[in-house]
Amino acid sequence: MTLSLPARWALRLFMGFGLLFIYVPLMLVLVNSFNGDRTFAWPPHDWTTRWWSAAWENEGARSALFTSVQAGLAATGIALVLGTMVAFAVQRFAFFGRDTVSLLIILPIALPGIVTGIALDSAWRSVMGDLGVSKGLFSVVVGHATFCVVTVYNNVLARLRRTGTNLEDASADLGASPFQTFRYVTFPMIRSALLAGGLLAFALSFDEIIVTTFTAGPGVTTLPIWIFNNLFRPNQAPVVNVVAAVLIVLSVLPVWLAQRLAGPSAGTSRT
Amino acid sequence: MSVLGSYLHRHPRLRLAGLLSAPLLWLVVAYLGALAVLLVSAFWTVNGFTGEVVREFSLQNFRTLLSEEVYRAVTLRSLGVAAAVTGICVVIATPMAFFMAKVASSKYRNWLVIAILTPLWASYLVKAYAWRILLANGGPIDTLFGGPGNGPGYGLFATIIVLSYLWLPYMILPIYAGLERLPDSMLEASADLGARAGRTFRAVVLPILIPSVIAGSIFTFSLSLGDYITVQIVGGKTQMIGNLVYANIGAANNLPFAAAIATIPVLIMVIYLVAVRRSGALEEL
Known part of the structure; x- marks a missing residue:
């Protein structure tokens, strides 16, 4: 379709406004973290860095960050293993119920988070509770891993579709054992897909609040939960603002990493 | 290792079962199981005095919803x-x-x-x-x-x-x-x-x-x-x-x-x- 010049400019303008819509709120948080006024009067009258040092010394925020990293790493690890296994099964085999399996993998993110959360909560209460296992960090990891599997699965599946089995067949023909083939042929082929999927899984877990609310035991506070708990406390607002600003700055990191390590196509699919 | 490997190579169904078992166990037990418990507990009620969950079939919740x-x-x-x-x-x-x-x-x-x-x-x-x-x-x-x-x-x-x-x-x-x-x-x-x-x-x-x-x-x-x-x-x-x-x-x-x-x-x-x-x-x- 040959677009007229005005149409091109209209689209360009629209794109610009779209990007403004996406980025202005984020920039505002960054600016506000230096706002000297405790009540965040707008526009800001004076500037300060003291909220940043206050946040740095905030014990609650720090331990919440640590909990989030722990939960994220554990959930990512489980998701990497399970997601890769299902991707291989679905891509390399034809079997009865294959469509159902892919639907089952998508279900935890396709259903509203509150449903996943309350389902795990009630199951934990009525089954694990009877077994004497109470909710804690472990139940958070179980919940997160359940919806993280899909990110790894999709990335590995796409990679397997693209690469085909020729190289593996060649490896087997040349006498490599299945384990050697996996170690020297298959794994290097899917490595960057694993990285992209793992990054997404970690980000998904790091950011998750709804499922976490329902699966966290008492005393288990992830960073999103900490932010939410402090969001409505006016005297905590400056610190929350700085934590928010840090998270915005950090969000550039995985994108940069994915671009560096896996080329521009990596990470374009969040799920 | 290689005996197991070639055995698996000759039995693709076994490989498939190996690949699917852990993920399906996880998703079916941890997730579908949880959803099933959720569905079942929707038919339970709560005793108004004690606050205890009464594990007996009842349509009362859905009647209230409707x-x-x-x-x-x-x-x-x-x-x-x-x-x-x-x-x-x-x-x-x-x-x-x-x-x-x-x-x-x-x-x-x-x-x-x-x-x-x-x-x-x-x-x-x-x-x-x-x-x-x-x-x-x-x-x-x-x-x-x-x-x-x-x-x-x-x-x-x-x-x-x-x-x-x-x-x-x-x-x-x-x-x-x-x-x-x-x-x-x-x-x-x-x-x-x-x-x-x-x-x-x-x-x-x-x-x-x-x-x-x-x-x-x-x-x-x-x-x-x-x-x-x-x-x-x-x-x-x-x-x-x-x-x-x-x-x-x-x-x-x-x-x-x-x-x-x-x-x-x-x-x-x-x-x-x-x-x-x-x-x-x-x-x-």
């Missing part, structure tokens, strides 16, 4: 919000994705993809919080409209705007991916054969667009339907299905009734997923 006006109103409101958010996202995302895929030069295009991707990594909560500041009484948007109280403030409208903001990239990316697969030569061919822009859009672009939009809408719709955090942050007194579930688990301590309410979004999403599975949109995810 008979009381408030639940119908909240369900319809949530559906309306989810539909409005999906609509807004489609309207904003389509021109942006079209520009990225078909107008921008390829060097510029990569940067735009990154620009759309990056906010996805920023925390959900942080983005909702940003809008809480924006929409605050006397905040930037109020200032823009000429003073405290002049802007929209917190409420249903704010909820729709903020949810659209949150899920917009989930709509842009599948549409972009779909349009990128559409060769430019097809558009040129259509123009060469005499089709005007409108006709080309209907006959060539739309068939690509629809599955992508459906793929995106699974996210925008489902994520909006179950949301209760954004509603709490910018929704004022607005209530959605998620808030009712949350209130019944927390303050009311009535897990069975919360489970019964939670079956509403599950039912809606299952119907939605089954309906769109035929369109091939799930492959687009």
Whole structure:
């Protein structure tokens, strides 16, 4: 379709406004973290860095960050293993119920988070509770891993579709054992897909609040939960603002990493 | 090791079973099992005096859901919000994705993809919080409209705007991916054969667009339907299905009734997923 010049400019303008819509709120948080006024009067009258040092010394925020990293790493690890296994099964085999399996993998993110959360909560209460296992960090990891599997699965599946089995067949023909083939042929082929999927899984877990609310035991506070708990406390607002600003700055990191390590196509699919 | 390896090589079914066992065990036991428990507990009740869960079959929760006006109103409101958010996202995302895929030069295009991707990594909560500041009484948007109280403030409208903001990239990316697969030569061919822009859009672009939009809408719709955090942050007194579930688990301590309410979004999403599975949109995810 040959677009007229005005149409091109209209689209360009629209794109610009779209990007403004996406980025202005984020920039505002960054600016506000230096706002000297405790009540965040707008526009800001004076500037300060003291909220940043206050946040740095905030014990609650720090331990919440640590909990989030722990939960994220554990959930990512489980998701990497399970997601890769299902991707291989679905891509390399034809079997009865294959469509159902892919639907089952998508279900935890396709259903509203509150449903996943309350389902795990009630199951934990009525089954694990009877077994004497109470909710804690472990139940958070179980919940997160359940919806993280899909990110790894999709990335590995796409990679397997693209690469085909020729190289593996060649490896087997040349006498490599299945384990050697996996170690020297298959794994290097899917490595960057694993990285992209793992990054997404970690980000998904790091950011998750709804499922976490329902699966966290008492005393288990992830960073999103900490932010939410402090969001409505006016005297905590400056610190929350700085934590928010840090998270915005950090969000550039995985994108940069994915671009560096896996080329521009990596990470374009969040799920 | 090699004996096992060649044994497995000769028995592909065994390999398949090995690959599927752990993931399916996890998803079926931890997830489907949990969903099943949820479904079953929706038929339980809570003893009004002791607060203990009575594990006996009863339709009382569903009777309450169907008979009381408030639940119908909240369900319809949530559906309306989810539909409005999906609509807004489609309207904003389509021109942006079209520009990225078909107008921008390829060097510029990569940067735009990154620009759309990056906010996805920023925390959900942080983005909702940003809008809480924006929409605050006397905040930037109020200032823009000429003073405290002049802007929209917190409420249903704010909820729709903020949810659209949150899920917009989930709509842009599948549409972009779909349009990128559409060769430019097809558009040129259509123009060469005499089709005007409108006709080309209907006959060539739309068939690509629809599955992508459906793929995106699974996210925008489902994520909006179950949301209760954004509603709490910018929704004022607005209530959605998620808030009712949350209130019944927390303050009311009535897990069975919360489970019964939670079956509403599950039912809606299952119907939605089954309906769109035929369109091939799930492959687009």
